Amino acid sequence: xxxxxxxxxxxxxxxxxxxxxxxxxxxxxxxxxxxxxxxxxxxxxxxxxxxxxxxxxxxxxxxxxxxxxxxxxxxxxxxxxxxxxxxxxxxxxxxxxxxxxxxxxxxxxxxxxxxxxxxxxxxxxxxxxxxxxxxxxxxxxxxxxxxxxxxxxxxxxxxxxxxxxxxxxxxxxxxxxxxxxxxxxxxxxxxxxxxxxxxxxxxxxxxxxxxxxxxxxxxxxxxxxxxxxxxxxxxxxxxxxxxxxxxxxxxxxxxxxxxxxxxxxxxxxxxxxxxxxxxxxxxxxxxxxxxxxxxxxxxxxxxxxxxxxxxxxxxxxxxxxxxxxxxxxxxxxxxxxxxxxxxxxxxxxxxxxxxxxxxxxxxxxxxxxxxxxxxxxxxxxxxxxxxxxxxxxxxxxxxxxxxxxxxxxxxxxxxxxxxxxxxxxxxxxxxxxxxxxxxxxxxxxxxxxxxx
Amino acid sequence: xxxxxxxxxxxxxxxxxxxxxxxxxxxxxxxxxxxxxxxxxxxxxxxxxxxxxxxxxxxxxxxxxxxxxxxxxxxxxxxxxxxxxxxxxxxxxxxxxxxxxxxxxxxxxxxxxxxxxxxxxxxxxxxxxxxxxxxxxxxxxxxxxxxxxxxxxxxxxxxxxxxxxxxxxxxxxxxxxxxxxxxxxxxxxxxxxx
Numbered sequence: 001x002x003x004x005x006x007x008x009x010x011x012x013x014x015x016x017x018x019x020x021x022x023x024x025x026x027x028x029x030x031x032x033x034x035x036x037x038x039x040x041x042x043x044x045x046x047x048x049x050x051x052x053x054x055x056x057x058x059x060x061x062x063x064x065x066x067x068x069x070x071x072x073x074x075x076x077x078x079x080x081x082x083x084x085x086x087x088x089x090x091x092x093x094x095x096x097x098x099x100x101x102x103x104x105x106x107x108x109x110x111x112x113x114x115x116x117x118x119x120x121x122x123x124x125x126x127x128x129x130x131x132x133x134x135x136x137x138x139x140x141x142x143x144x145x146x147x148x149x150x151x152x153x154x155x156x157x158x159x160x161x162x163x164x165x166x167x168x169x170x171x172x173x174x175x176x177x178x179x180x181x182x183x184x185x186x187x188x189x190x191x192x193x194x195x196x197x198x199x200x201x202x203x204x205x206x207x208x209x210x211x212x213x214x215x216x217x218x219x220x221x222x223x224x225x226x227x228x229x230x231x232x233x234x235x236x237x238x239x240x241x242x243x244x245x246x247x248x249x250x251x252x253x254x255x256x257x258x259x260x261x262x263x264x265x266x267x268x269x270x271x272x273x274x275x276x277x278x279x280x281x282x283x284x285x286x287x288x289x290x291x292x293x294x295x296x297x298x299x300x301x302x303x304x305x306x307x308x309x310x311x312x313x314x315x316x317x318x319x320x321x322x323x324x325x326x327x328x329x330x331x332x333x334x335x336x337x338x339x340x341x342x343x344x345x346x347x348x349x350x351x352x353x354x355x356x357x358x359x360x361x362x363x364x365x366x367x368x369x370x371x372x373x374x375x376x377x378x379x380x381x382x383x384x385x386x387x388x389x390x391x392x393x394x395x396x397x398x399x400x401x402x403x404x405x406x407x408x409x410x411x412x413x414x415x416x417x418x419x420x421x422x423x424x425x426x427x428x429x430x431x432x433x434x435x436x437x438x439x440x441x442x443x444x445x446x447x448x449x450x451x452x
Numbered sequence: 453x454x455x456x457x458x459x460x461x462x463x464x465x466x467x468x469x470x471x472x473x474x475x476x477x478x479x480x481x482x483x484x485x486x487x488x489x490x491x492x493x494x495x496x497x498x499x500x501x502x503x504x505x506x507x508x509x510x511x512x513x514x515x516x517x518x519x520x521x522x523x524x525x526x527x528x529x530x531x532x533x534x535x536x537x538x539x540x541x542x543x544x545x546x547x548x549x550x551x552x553x554x555x556x557x558x559x560x561x562x563x564x565x566x567x568x569x570x571x572x573x574x575x576x577x578x579x580x581x582x583x584x585x586x587x588x589x590x591x592x593x594x595x596x597x598x599x600x601x602x603x604x605x606x607x608x609x610x611x612x613x614x615x616x617x618x619x620x621x622x623x624x625x626x627x628x629x630x631x632x633x634x635x636x637x638x639x640x641x642x643x644x645x646x
Contacts, residue, residue: 034532050530051476059531065476068500072478072528098501 245438
């Protein structure tokens with residue numbers, strides 16, 4: 001097992017990885033920026049290495065500096081967390097070149113999952129169902145119109161190299177498709193130097209359901225059931241729960257098995273997530289993408305399966321075998337997570353960096369248990385350079401009703417002053433009819449009306 | 453392939469002046485305490501993934517290294533790690549040359565040879581040699597008049613000549629002694645027509 005582990009990340013995920021490392025007797029060493037070097041979470045590491053100024057382009061995103069920092073602190077492995085360098089195949093390859101174990105899958109696999117169409121091909125080859133659409137990249141707008149006529153409008157044209165919503169157009173009819181095709185192609189050429197497009201049927205008001213995967217170097221692959229992540233704002237998840245209220249037991253077993261078989265077909269090593277979109281009309285599940293890293297919402301899967309995903313991720317990277325067999329993984333109750341972000345839900349979720357003058361999370365008020373993953377404490381200043389996540393509150397109960405009641409009490413007892421947070425939105429959504437009945441989808445935030 | 457150059461980061465902490473590492477790496481070939489660090493000079497190297505990067509003193513900084521010597525070979529440093537503690541070059545030495553006392557006494561029409569660099573100025577090629585030039589001797593364009601040492605690197609100082617100078621000119625007197633520390637732009641000697 002590794003003696004020292006370099007964490008190429010910050011904040012909450014750095015704290016989470018450090019906890020898993022310590023549980024394995026590994027010393028956590030962490031990258032920091034100038035803006036973070038005196039933060040309490042950084043001081044809790046065994047050692048930190050400052051990579052540069054607060055702007056992530058000049059610190060957390062610097063692959064060479066990160067590898068040099070890991071080497072000169074005597075680390076044998078690098079955990080990239082999520083975001084920053086976590087899905088950067090070049091960084092993973094650079095780690096390998098310098099004899100460091102990158103905690104994640106191979107650079108080639110990261111690469112193929114990073115491009116949209118190759119990832120879909122790999123998923124289909126592994127037996128997953130794709131969203132109806134074009135067979136590969138489109139030759140021209142005429143082919144796009146033919147495909148759209150076959151699958152039915154509305155459709156979405158998407159850039160192969162796309163990301164962040166660029167090179168994407170929603171088209172409700174042929175006229176819009178003619179325009180959208182040209183615009184998306186031009187936008188993708190400008191942004192990514194690659195104007196290739198493909199087309200998918202638009203599955204409106206679907207549900208985002210994803211399966212947690214763990215694989216080792218010995219060919220063993222587990223799934224840890226699914227997470228329901230349909231409560232989103234601007235494609236960012238806000239509330240997640242496991243298991244999904246949209247699946248029955250048979251569907252759950254089938255989805256988990258299909259995802260695990262797909263990951264096994266890819267020789268997947270480490271933690272990964274396969275994301276599916278559930279068609280609101282047919283209930284069928286279609287592959288969207290695979291994330292080759294730890295996810296922010298991994299904690300709810302840990303609660304309902306009892307498996308420490310980050311610890312397993314480190315262990316399998318060191319060449320050890322998964323400790324659990326699929327038959328021994330069972331669902332233990334229900335977990336819900338609320339992301340407490342420093343942003344104002346009443347003003348289009350604008351970020352609200354500043355000094356956290358009060359930050360109190362109540363002790364477990366029951367009836368279930370509460371887990372809080374956070375890196376901030378009262379008196380901290382939330383820096384403006386990074387994402388707005390302050391804490392994740394996870395409520396775990398013997399069933400969904402108990403998890404909901406536990407979360408309600410935790411949110412009611414939460415005291416945050418100094419920065420505006422997403423807490424009121426969570427309270428509104430959790431008490432909405434749609435959430436209570438489990439019938440919500442990605443189309444709206446039920447129960448929430450912004451106050452101006 | 454030429455060696456990449458990184459600029460050291462200047463940090464003013466109260467009265468103290470520090471030069472700090474601009475990146476993560478192994479710091480090596482450090483300059484020793486007592487040595488002069490001039491603006492633009494190279495001061496040690498940073499090894500990043502096995503590749504040497506020269507460290508350059510920023511244009512705004514010069515001073516003498518004080519304090520304990522840093523570890524000289526392959527010391528791991530991070531962005532912002534303090535590498536050199538500098539003391540300024542004595543009162544007035546860091547002012548712009550036009551404000552130096554010598555300059556004021558010379559008047560604006562004086563013919564002054566100015567130092568092209570900060571460092572130590574020598575009148576002779578080596579301690580046992582004759583001076584390049586003595587007061588009273590005539591100067592021609594391109595003629596060597598002295599040497600400047602910056603961190604063990606010697607550079608010849610020549611009389612530039614050209615239209616800014618009289619056709620016939622000689623050295624009237626030295627203002628900088630043999631072996632004197634000089635700053636960039638500081639007058640080295642006064643010339644006189646004829």
